[in-house]
Amino acid sequence: MSRRQLELHIDFARCDGRGLCTELLPELLVRDDWGYPVGRGGRDVHVPERLSDAAQDAVDLCPLQALMLRRVTRA
Amino acid sequence: MTAMTLDPRQLGTGGLFAAGRPDLAAHEAAYGRRPSGWTRKELLAELDASGLTGRGGAGFPAWRKLAATGSGRAVVIANGAEGEPASRKDATLLREAPHLVLDGLVTVGEAVGASTLFLYATRDSLASVAQALAERRDRPKVKLVEAPEAFISGEASAVVNALETGVALPRDKALRLGTSGYEGRPTLLHNVETLAHLALVARFGASWFRSAGTAEDPGTRLYSLSGDVPTEWVVEAPGGATVRDVLRLGHAEPSSLAAVLVGGFHGAWVPAEAFDLPLTGRGLARYGATPGAGVLMGLARGRCGLESSAGIVRYLAESSARQCGPCMFGLPAMASVIERIAAGERTPWLASEAERLAGLVTGRGACRHPDGSAKFVHSTLAVFRDEVQAHLSGMCTAHRGWA
Numbered sequence: 001m002s003r004r005q006l007e008l009h010i011d012f013a014r015c016d017g018r019g020l021c022t023e024l025l026p027e028l029l030v031r032d033d034w035g036y037p038v039g040r041g042g043r044d045v046h047v048p049e050r051l052s053d054a055a056q057d058a059v060d061l062c063p064l065q066a067l068m069l070r071r072v073t074r075a
Numbered sequence: 076m077t078a079m080t081l082d083p084r085q086l087g088t089g090g091l092f093a094a095g096r097p098d099l100a101a102h103e104a105a106y107g108r109r110p111s112g113w114t115r116k117e118l119l120a121e122l123d124a125s126g127l128t129g130r131g132g133a134g135f136p137a138w139r140k141l142a143a144t145g146s147g148r149a150v151v152i153a154n155g156a157e158g159e160p161a162s163r164k165d166a167t168l169l170r171e172a173p174h175l176v177l178d179g180l181v182t183v184g185e186a187v188g189a190s191t192l193f194l195y196a197t198r199d200s201l202a203s204v205a206q207a208l209a210e211r212r213d214r215p216k217v218k219l220v221e222a223p224e225a226f227i228s229g230e231a232s233a234v235v236n237a238l239e240t241g242v243a244l245p246r247d248k249a250l251r252l253g254t255s256g257y258e259g260r261p262t263l264l265h266n267v268e269t270l271a272h273l274a275l276v277a278r279f280g281a282s283w284f285r286s287a288g289t290a291e292d293p294g295t296r297l298y299s300l301s302g303d304v305p306t307e308w309v310v311e312a313p314g315g316a317t318v319r320d321v322l323r324l325g326h327a328e329p330s331s332l333a334a335v336l337v338g339g340f341h342g343a344w345v346p347a348e349a350f351d352l353p354l355t356g357r358g359l360a361r362y363g364a365t366p367g368a369g370v371l372m373g374l375a376r377g378r379c380g381l382e383s384s385a386g387i388v389r390y391l392a393e394s395s396a397r398q399c400g401p402c403m404f405g406l407p408a409m410a411s412v413i414e415r416i417a418a419g420e421r422t423p424w425l426a427s428e429a430e431r432l433a434g435l436v437t438g439r440g441a442c443r444h445p446d447g448s449a450k451f452v453h454s455t456l457a458v459f460r461d462e463v464q465a466h467l468s469g470m471c472t473a474h475r476g477w478a
Contacts, residue, residue, distance in 0.1 A: 012441055013245070013398040016400070032400075032435055033408070034405075038435070038439070041438070
C-alpha cells in the first residue's frame with residue numbers, strides 16, 4: 001500500500017540557520033548545535049495534516065526560500 | 076555487429092586492459108570494432124541480464140539508470156573525476172584504455188538518442204582522451220570538460236553543475252537527473268569504468284560478462300590499492316574476490332596489515348580477521364562496507380588506526396563545499412573529537428560525542444558528503460573499539476603508551 005504524504009524538504013545549501021522555521025514548527029523541527037533545523041528524516045520531514053498550515057507558513061516566511069512543501073508517495 | 080577478433084572467453088579477468096596500449100589499432104585488435112545500432116530496449120535488456128552495476132561508488136544497476144532516463148534531447152555524461160585521493164582506477168583506465176570508455180559512451184548515447192555527450196575528468200586524463208578521439212573513425216562529438224582535483228567534484232549533482240556553470244559544487248536535488256539534469260534535460264551519468272564494462276557487454280553479451288565473477292557480483296572490477304602497501308596498484312579482479320585475493324593480486328602481503336579501508340574515505344574499515352570475506356555489500360555487511368569506487372587502503376600492523384582515521388576525518392571536514400551548515404560546522408566538530416581521542420585525551424564521553432555528531436550530520440546535506448563522512452566515523456569507532464577504549468584510558472597500543 002502506498003500513500004500520499006506531505007513532506008517538508010529542507011535545501012541545506014540555501015539554509016543559513018536563521019531558525020524561523022523551528023519557531024513556527026516546534027513540533028517537527030528543533031535546532032542543532034549551530035542553529036540549523038533538525039527534523040526526523042534529515043532534509044525531508046514528514047508533515048502531519050494538522051500541521052500543514054504551519055508548515056506552509058514556514059515555507060512562505062523562510063527568508064532564504066530554503067523550504068519546500070510537497071506531496072510524495074511513500075510505500 | 077562486427078566479428079570479434081579475440082575469443083571473449085580469453086578476456087575474463089584483465090579484460091579492461093587487454094589492448095595493452097591506448098591507441099585505436101591495439102584496441103580494435105583486442106576487441107574488434109564497436110558494434111553499433113543498439114536500441115535502448117535491447118541494451119536495457121542486455122545490461123539487466125549482465126547484472127552490471129555502477130563502478131562510481133553508489134553501485135546502482137546500470138540498466139536502471141538507462142530505464143530512468145527520459146526521452147527527448149538526452150545528455151550522457153562519462154564521469155571520470157575521482158575525488159577520492161586514494162583512487163587511481165579511472166585515471167588509469169582513461170590513460171590505458173580510453174577507447175573502451177568512448178565505446179561505452181557512444182553506445183549508450185546512441186541507445187538513448189543523446190544529442191550531447193560529455194566526458195568529465197581531470198586535465199591529465201583529458202589529454203589521453205583527446206588523443207583517442209582524434210584517431211576515431213566514428214568521430215563522436217564528445218565535449219571534454221575538466222574536473223577540478225577536489226573531493227566532491229565527482230558527485231553527480233556537482234558534475235552537472237560543473238558542466239553548466241563551471242563550478243563543481245553539489246546542489247540540492249529536488250528532481251532526478253534522469254528527468255531533469257543538465258540544462259533541465261534527461262541526463263544519464265555513468266562512471267567511466269561502468270562505461271568500459273558496458274562497451275564489452277555490448278560486444279560480447281551478458282553471459283560473457285557473467286563468465287567472470289559470481290552470481291551476486293558478476294564481471295570484474297577495478298581496485299586502487301594504496302596506503303601501507305609496497306606499491307600503489309590498480310588491479311582488475313573478478314567480482315566476489317575476497318579482500319585477501321585483491322591484496323595478493325596487488326602484491327601486498329595481507330598478514331602485514333591490521334585493517335583495510337574499503338570503498339575510500341566515505342567507506343568503512345575491514346579488520347584483518349575479515350580479509351577472507353568477499354568484497355561485496357553482502358559479504359561485508361557486518362562492517363557496513365561496499366566496494367564503492369574500488370578503493371582499498373591498507374593500514375599496517377603496529378600503526379594506530381585512530382591516528383590514521385583522524386587524518387581522514389580532518390581531510391573530509393576540509394573537503395566540505397561549505398554550502399550546508401550541518402556539514403560545514405558538523406564535520407570539523409566531528410574531526411576535533413576524533414583527533415582528541417587519537418591524541419589520548421582521557422575524557423570518557425568523547426566516543427559517544429563522536430557518535431552523536433555523526434548522527435547529527437547524516438541526511439542533512441545537498442549531497443551525501445556528510446553521510447559518507449559520518450559513516451566513516453561510525454566505522455572507525457566500531458572497528459577500533461578496543462583502541463578507542465585504550466586511548467580513553469591513556470594508552471595507545473600502537474605507540475606502546477605515549478611517548
